[in-house]
Amino acid sequence: MKRTRLIAALDTQDLDQARDWAEKLDGTVDAIKLGMEFTYAQGLSAVRSVAGERTLFLDLKLHDIPNTVAKGLTSLAPIGASLLTIHASGGSAMIRAARQAIDAAYPPLHRPILLAVTVLTSIDEAGLREIGVPTTPREQVVRLGRLAMTAGADGLVCSAEEIAPLRDALGEAPVLVVPGIRPAGSDANDQKRIMTPRQAAQAGADWIVVGRPITQAADPATAAAAIQAELAAA
Template sequence: MGSASEQIIVPLDVPGEGEAIALLDALPQVTFWKVGLELFVSSGPTLLKELKSRNKRIFLDLKFHDIPNTMAGACRAAGRYGVDLLTVHAASGKAALMAAQTAAAEGAQASGCEPPRVIAVTLLTSIDERSLSTDLKIPVALTDYIQQMALLAQESGLRGAVCSPQEASLLRRTCGDDFWLVCPGVRPTWAQKGDQQRAMTPAEAVQAGAHYLVIGRPITQAADPAAAFAQICEEMGG
């Protein structure tokens, strides 16, 4: 997977292009950036082009969840941007997941880009076992549900999943080493958990089997973002 710095994906969780550019300038050592819903809705592909011009890797985290035809159209369009990772919800079902995978590759091919690795969101890390049972009325253990969503994604042709680091070791055993695990909910010991209910330290998450770690506020909201990023890399061992 490369060095510790290459395993960290930093979210551009800011409202607009100006704030995003400021973060890119403040953290030139970051190689992998996440663009989520807020920034993509406000800035669209403009920011993606800026990232590509800086030779950065892109995690387009839009978490598509719709009927197969709509999923295919959205993923085909996303594939044209040359992004590296693209998220869809596993709960959208096998037909939609298969359509998403095929369409993303088609979009990339049409633009002469490498196809993105489409990965499935198993369960949002803000949802704990009580919320799964009480709010969503899903009467299975949280780990069983996450395992089933990952297996569904793999059976549908997807090549990875988003999961809490607490489920990484289970999914690594279940899905194998070639199935990438991207883990939000990662917080160094000196940072607050925020709204992540199933958090783990960066070193613990990698040891559990995570390929990539999504680490946002401990870096982007630090008094010195570059120093915070360097400290996390050091704690991970490189």
């Protein structure tokens, strides 16, 4: 039976803080995530330093013309990330260029999972209308999911609410990475489309991403262990 894995989002600009969280969470989470906030503040050498031998989700959400995205992914190869993100809304040509770059730049046994971000978990239907997309988040996620997988992505980043529709449309092929996860009783913060870890696991998430409920807890390792227990019981 598939096990849903836990990624801890280390969202900080502070190098010492990121290292401290990573060390405290060793053996408790399945991967760590470093994104734009940390990478832009500290640079790729710091990303490599914090990651060490840990499984790394490097979440930079590349979105540009195909050639620029391809070269960007090639430049990231020395980091050794296990999961990388691009935006599905960049279109099929951009996604194909990303696929080709990864296949060329990374050794076959160490190629990262190429994830296409569908609709951010902070966006609801009103937010989509604001940017000229006259559909529901669910419809847009499935549309972008089909496009991304056809163009060569390995998986998708989606909210928990779109796991079931994506499985119905695309089966088990996509690796589904799900942010916007909040344990019962947690503050939703700026997330709009959320679920608990148990709900996301039951819906079929491959990985869930949890940030503040872990990193802002009095004991991050204990908070992460509680989420792992919830996933195991799903």
